[in-house]
Amino acid sequence: MSAFGSDARAPRSLFAPAAILSRAEAQEIAQRALRNSPAPETRVTINSAARADTRFALNQVTTSGENQDTQVTITAFDGNRAASVNTNRLDEASLAAAAKQAYEIAKLVPPNPERMPELEAQSYPPLRERVLSLPTPSERAAAAKIVTELARKNDLIATGFIECRAGASALANSKGLFAYDSSSSVTMTSTVRSPDGTGSGWACSDGNSFADLDPATLAATAVQKARDSRNPVAIEPGRYTTILEPTATGNLVQLIAGAMQARAADEGRSFFTKPGGGNKIGLKVVDERVTLLTDPNDSPSTGGGYDDDGLPLEKVVWIENGVVKNLNYDRYWAQKQGVAPTRSGGGGFRGAGRALRMMGGTSNIADMVKGTERGVLVTRFWYIRPVDARTILYTGLTRDGTFLIENGKVTRPIKNFRFNESPIFFLNNLEALGPSVRINASENLGAGGAVYMPAIKVRDFTFSSLSDAV
């Protein structure tokens, strides 16, 4: 239960939950498109969502927004020719026009020899029970105020964001397949800065419904980090034993999952290409304590999700005990290579309804610090961009709470570093893992994914230059 409570009798946001598409409504919209499609084969994809958000800055709410929309994508197939038309106008005439347009375009597109036939009906697990609702503007403003008030009392400045999403999706085709799923997710983040601009702290709270948020703990963490990070000192860039808080771990480890495409590996365009040819399935690439998976049970969706073709998702272990167990095979590449398609929804962070988990260990940050003679503690990374796809090497910077560890204690704040580093490299230098917890690892801190990551301690993390940014 969240600290600020949630009154079940309070009016919900105007756009929820009525705007969340039911299974019957989704079926009706899908049929409206299918029965009007002139194409020999047709697929209909429906995405419906309501969103409510509140932003705060300089210790006050600055803007907020609410919207709802339902988009329908109609893909027309004419043999191996295909084209899609997407619209948010759902009446029969509009959907018929969109279906006709998709078919007219499809007929003109050269055949795609890699196109796979539409799937027959699939069976999906039952949806889990969950109330899909959005908080009112007042509830969101109250949550924001918990953070801004604590910041104000400490002569600090809070900026932050609350985003809540709830919606439903469906997929249907002319071969009788119908998939339906619903989901909700919420996230709250805040950056708290000192008025002199020398200190900055950050914290997040992430979950599937508004009641999962814990703004009081978030406020306390961000405020503490802001106080502790004031007046940082510069230390030399170089290789350091580094403790990554769970968000920092997630910022970088999720990049591995994104690179696990079988085709790119088999064609020589990936870290997962085996030198000489083939891919790295079965090869050990990181420390044996590393296990990375996508699991529908972690997903913000109530049904666990289905992929673009309508295959129900299943748990996929990408790396187990340091060894590559799976790469993502789409249906075409799977057939070509004589394996089963990977039921992960595209692999990587997109997989299993945008759920990703790195299994944790038994250590914790306090113990990791205690056992560190000299090292760096990182709250999170930012502006992470690919540098070298051959090694999954990325660059980016630390942000909002970077500290020096000396003789088993966090001693002082340090200036931010830029890194040029690969998760593959530092996961080979693993010292310890904490428990896996849900974090927000997306750069713009939006709601949507469920990412579970442990704090980790690694040797020889490469920081390549200093930044004056606070």
Add this chain to the structure above:
Amino acid sequence: MTRSRRDFLKAGATVAAGSLVATSPLLADTGRIVLPSDDLPRADDPVIKALMQVAIDTAKSGGASYADVRVAARRQQNVNTRDRIVQGVSDTDTYGLGVRTLVDGAWGFAATSRLDKDSVATAAKAALEQARANRASQLRPVVLAPTPGNQVGEWKSPIEIDPFTVAITDKVGYLLAANEAALKVKGIRNVNSSMFFLREEKSLMTSDGSYIVQTIYRTSPSMTVTAVSPDFRDFQSVQGNEIAPMGLGYEHVVNSKLAEHAPRWAELAVQKLSAKPVEPGRYDLLLHPSNLWLTVHEVIAHPTELDRALGFEANYAGTSFIAPPKDVLGKLRIGTDLLNIVGDREQKGSLGAIGWDDEAVKPVKFDIIKNGMFVDYQTTREQATLMSDYYQSVGKPVRSYGCSYAQSWADVQFQRMPNVSMVPGNNDDTWESMIAKMDKGIAIVGDGSFSIDQQRYNGQFAGQVFYEVKGGKIVGQLKDVAYQFRTPEFWKSLKAIGGPRSYHLGGAFGDAKGQPGQSNSVSHGCVPSLFQQVNIINTGRTA
């Protein structure tokens, strides 16, 4: 216009307020405005205008001191190919209305795709409810800078060929021909090419009497070629991003001539496999406009956004090293005297060109950096008033520069950058003449990997093709190159710039900012520029 649409529009608009349908709002009913897909709504439709007036009236009668309402109909098309295959052709259209209300100095915003009178009124009420909820925690009310108001007019991107009228066969044929030209080069294993088109018709009505209709086009052809070594131990790509996205029509695709460029990009990718890894160190660096635009975007355009400088974007996009305003305006030297930067929304074919911004302000061209000195920020109406004291002290009017933008009807407008561009040097220098004057150094074409901290101090930028220059000549390619700098030092190392003949517009189709993240399209004009003794790192780590 078809008969059915006009009739449906009338039916929708005449449904009385208060008759909200009890069934799902997502399903068609008699209260819906029905707009068949083959007949995209026009933003200036009188019935739509009447609905917008409903939103304004609801907001005003609910206590809003100011309100604006936007209706947008956006159509996009993507054509994607790989090698000899068309991977996807997709059309997207979206249509809806967003209303923003200011109540006692606090904002609220709501948007709906249901364009009937009741739904629009409900959205306006939702925006009012938010504004009142948000007011409770407010410390400083929003004050809007004055505008002339009563802005009425139309604006349209200066296109020659509407991309949505060009046959899909022509588009597919164009891309596959380009792929074929690249695949003929030995060593090329993978080619991707695409084209993306956008047309947005949007209308804006404000409570201070403005009504504006604009039609915006954007076009982006692109191509990437990848070479793989025979032993599967290396691969290298070249993106043809010398071709920038533009605020033009299909003529931009035609003029881009991808099939003519493709063999050259393919040869460069193959050569890159055996290129010399760069030796880290300090080098003179000549940056082509196709590379420099992104650096200007990240380390000049972003940190001169006033909301960043004041701390409003601290949680995501970040703050700015060009702050606080009172300490830096007219006082902070950013670069050498060669550095002159202007903001504008008028360069023909640029992504940022518009007639009015999303709060009915007619943009003006304005100086951001003058002879190396920082002189002004990018602003919106509410931001300009935060600078009143400064503007009055230097005799400038308190006005918005026209930087308010929302990516769609579903998103609230906020400060987004206009085109932010270099002013060319007063000389005849070009890329070629500047290489000829270089004794020893590196010349970079195309934008590549980029990463910058949240205050824009530390930047690391790569590129597409890295040339080693000796004695005024290109002597070969290098690989694994990135330049890394501290922003103020970087611009203070600016030694020479090209003249008007070498001016080139680069651009970003999807510049992200804000929470929820919104995408802005913007161009940056640059000239080739020589920087002295810049730190070059080698990014090709193997362990």
